[in-house]
Amino acid sequence: MSLANRTTSSAYRLFNLRLESKALLSPSLVRCVFTGPEVRQMKLDAPDQRIKLLFANEHGELTPMAVSDTWYQDYLALPRERRPILRTYTLRLVSRESQQAAIDFVLHGDTGPASSWASHAKPGDALQIVAPNADADGDSGGYEWAPHDGVEQVLLIADETALPAAMGILEQLATQPSPPSVQAFFEVPKIADCVTTADFPFAQINWLPREETGSTVWGERLLAAVRQAAKIPASACTHRDETVGEMPEGELLWERATAHRPFYGWAAGESSAIKRLRRYLLDERHLDKETINFMAYWSHR
Numbered sequence: 001m002s003l004a005n006r007t008t009s010s011a012y013r014l015f016n017l018r019l020e021s022k023a024l025l026s027p028s029l030v031r032c033v034f035t036g037p038e039v040r041q042m043k044l045d046a047p048d049q050r051i052k053l054l055f056a057n058e059h060g061e062l063t064p065m066a067v068s069d070t071w072y073q074d075y076l077a078l079p080r081e082r083r084p085i086l087r088t089y090t091l092r093l094v095s096r097e098s099q100q101a102a103i104d105f106v107l108h109g110d111t112g113p114a115s116s117w118a119s120h121a122k123p124g125d126a127l128q129i130v131a132p133n134a135d136a137d138g139d140s141g142g143y144e145w146a147p148h149d150g151v152e153q154v155l156l157i158a159d160e161t162a163l164p165a166a167m168g169i170l171e172q173l174a175t176q177p178s179p180p181s182v183q184a185f186f187e188v189p190k191i192a193d194c195v196t197t198a199d200f201p202f203a204q205i206n207w208l209p210r211e212e213t214g215s216t217v218w219g220e221r222l223l224a225a226v227r228q229a230a231k232i233p234a235s236a237c238t239h240r241d242e243t244v245g246e247m248p249e250g251e252l253l254w255e256r257a258t259a260h261r262p263f264y265g266w267a268a269g270e271s272s273a274i275k276r277l278r279r280y281l282l283d284e285r286h287l288d289k290e291t292i293n294f295m296a297y298w299s300h301r
Contacts, residue, residue: 010069011140013133015042017101019125025104026193028160030118031092034101034127042101043134044094046143047168051091052130054084055113065128087114090164091131104164144256144293145169145266152262153233156184157226157277159218159269161297163188169266170200183231187222218300219273226277236263238288252296253278255289265292271299
């Protein structure tokens, strides 16, 4: 390894933070605002910026990691039973001036380490996260939302786990002088999770609470609504004879849009639901796969 490579700051680094406040955004979503002097070295490259959170292992033990550019190598060097549990979340907001960073958590009781932590955490509680390093040169990556200039029509599809990223996308678009037309489909657990979206007059948002129909299948309402109402322009379609086929069982779907077209899509949520949506949009609606991001944020097993 060259000296230049050894001295270059890594794109992501470990941060030591403390919980400053919690605010319930809806019955199923809570915003946790963290603070600490290290936030001055944190950055946010995109509204769907992915980060890692470190939680206590299955034995309830948490081994704090040293802040370094080699955090992942240090993590792997720990005995497996001592490693913290890693979970991927969306970095919602960063203010380096006020030393604050916000993360939105989906609340589903104590069924997972992140939801359990968010439910029980109190101001002052510590949390380590891995996030983009402001001291690193260039783009840190870890996101998919990257529409080119000139996009006129956007399709957003998300369940509650992808809702923080989707709302961040809408907020970013709202800052543009002439935002594109957006059609959004958001599936959430409860009717009360359908939050007001008056700040986005350019967006037609379809809220799809599972509680309303009694659905217990993630993505069922999303697929039905997309089938019924999604608007796909002819310019975003491709004419091919073969179908895209099934994704291998157990393989997490992750495909990035690369085409420069007036249409741009972003779909994220539970793995099997996103696969069904992909099959419908590509095979039945003939959407060009290069115009849409498909991302399995999690898998229901």
